[in-house]
Amino acid sequence: MSLFIHLVRTDLQIAFRHAGELLQPLWFMALVVALFPLGISPEAAELRQIAGGVVWIAALLASLLGLEAVFAHDEKTGRLEQWLLADASMLTLVAARLLSRWLVSGLPIVLISPLLAIWLQLQTDALVVLSLSLLLGTPIMTLLCALAAALTLSSRQAATLMSLLVAPLYVPLLIFATSAVKETQAGANVDMQLLLITAMLVLAVTLIPPAITVALNIHLRE
Amino acid sequence: MNIEWMHGQHAYYIFTAYALTLAIVVYCALMPVLRRRALMQNLRLQQRSKTVAARRHD
Amino acid sequence: MPAAYLNASNISYERHYESVFGALTLTLQAQDMLVLSGANGSGKTTLLKILAGILRPTSGHIKLSACHYVGHQHAQQPQLTVLENLLYYLRLQGASLNRCAAEAICLQALADFKVAELATRMAGNLSAGQLKRSALARLLLCARPIWLLDEPFVNLDKHSINLMLKLMRRHCAQGGIAIIASHELGLADLPDSRHLRLPLRNQPSD
């Protein structure tokens, strides 16, 4: 267990050495959300209508940024190869990397979402559900993005390819999350949507790390 | 035998649908055969050039 | 140091469906030192990576005790200091010590390589030679019987090469195995080492 904590701490140490870079996805997300009132209309009624979808789509796009930091940098320096010589199993190393990646890129999105929801005139109860759905949804996004990063490790144009691979897999998450926000605006009960997102989270947490390990083995050990 | 749909108001949609399908189906089936034919051609060429070169030596 | 053994039976490797080297059998025991030589592309690095367990051979199997592998890449995170990089690898290779004991081992390893003064420098702004020496310091972190070194002498100055040779001899004397892929290594430098020359294969495997 101490190895897991040490790995996560080292990853965070690396990330915070250049804290400025961490905020870049957040600036991007804030920018995308700020464009919608300019593009569509500043009226509260209309903005409320699209608020859930806009914040979620901006979050999905923001999660696609900076993905080369997940595996590609380590593969270039040769650190990823040393993972194979480590004492711990590949799964633990991948799990540590995923946790540190979520803390660095997923959690900030959840923390900034209330501000963005206010920009889009979202009522408070819908805002709470939005943040809750993001809290459950961002780990799934991090897992899917890490899988795409592992799959495109030896690809030529990895950045553009990753978004192409990940976007179709986001569809169920986007559907249930945005409908959760819309239903709360309409005053309905949204436990069903949030429970479904939690179910997707559990499915992702159990199935995706082994898939990432297989993908890394394909790229490192072939 | 009812073929009056051919000049009905839906004829355009049915014809385009079948034409597009045929085009995709033929393209998808023909591409590999043409590519393989070209590859076989240049393999034969390689083979013949090798035999000619061998004959010139001995 | 646990007992050192390495036996690989008819391992071969194919890349782009062309075999890089044919069926190769290799058995080494304690105190053996093997120098791999051969033209570029003859598969020296591939063989080392297969022995290290990084690459999976197309056929054949390998049994060996724990190994260190130092390749061309320096495997260090540019945003971390040299000491932090070594701490990372010390933990990765299974040592669960408190912080100051771990740092003592890392500093000792760096001292052995005469790079102790680089400990707090960022790996990002080191020269190639310094990076190579701090990467080689990884070998001394925890006692693993087999050393697999790919071109260990590249970017090293005269003094460091002698230091490296001394450390290798000491490692083998203590019952370890060292396999070095290198061009510059003449026979004189390591008199008691075995030699393996990898032929350059260009005929495709059937």
Next chain:
Amino acid sequence: MTENPSIWQRCKVWFHRWGSPAWFYRTSGYIIPWLWGLCFILALPGLYLGLFVAPADYLQGDSYRIIYIHVPSAWMSMMIFALMAAFGLIGMVWRIRIAETMAICSAPIGAAFTLIALLTGSLWGKPTWGTYWQWDARMTSELVLLFLYIGVMALYQSIDEPRKAARSASLLALVGLVNLPIIHYSVQWWNTLHQGSTIKLDIGESSMDTSMLIPLLLVVAASKFYYAAVLLSRSRGLLLQQDQHKRWPQELWHANKADPT
């Protein structure tokens, strides 16, 4: 080989021989013409019956005749994705090169069928709904399926080393397959949420009387043989291209001068 090879060795040799590209190239060469024959035997009567013999539908008139290519291609697009993932899994787990090649060659065929399903669906939608694209549940999940296919093909083409490319694409196909039902039902649920129940794009299978159903089943069967024929033809091409520097392609025409296809 040991003097009396056990059954296990013998079937391992057979299994290995089956895996050899040269043997696969020759045997598929013989099978392909038969598959094409079966495909035409089923497709031509099926389409003839569907287009000229089957009566017009009481509700949609004659525009329903597009069903004879829309439904088979939609089913095929789903089936090929599952088969691609299955071939990929076999290729990854048992490291059989032929299975990998079959997985990679299935992707373009599956994408072609998905494209056909989308085009014919939208052409059929115009007379029925009045617009070329109605965010209908099945059409939307078909669109997402097309993106999955494109993702698999793009991933394969972006990696240089063929073995790595095939394995990564197969893994993505597997991940896609696990996600497919989730995507399908979430789109279904999303559709009922927004539109209520719009008229379905086709007529319920049960309500179709036999004169309409038989052509559909014929074309569905024909599409399966079409897939098998094109898959084998593409796999042969890929194997030949990958092994062109090896010996077996050179000896190819010594063995049989008249290579049919």
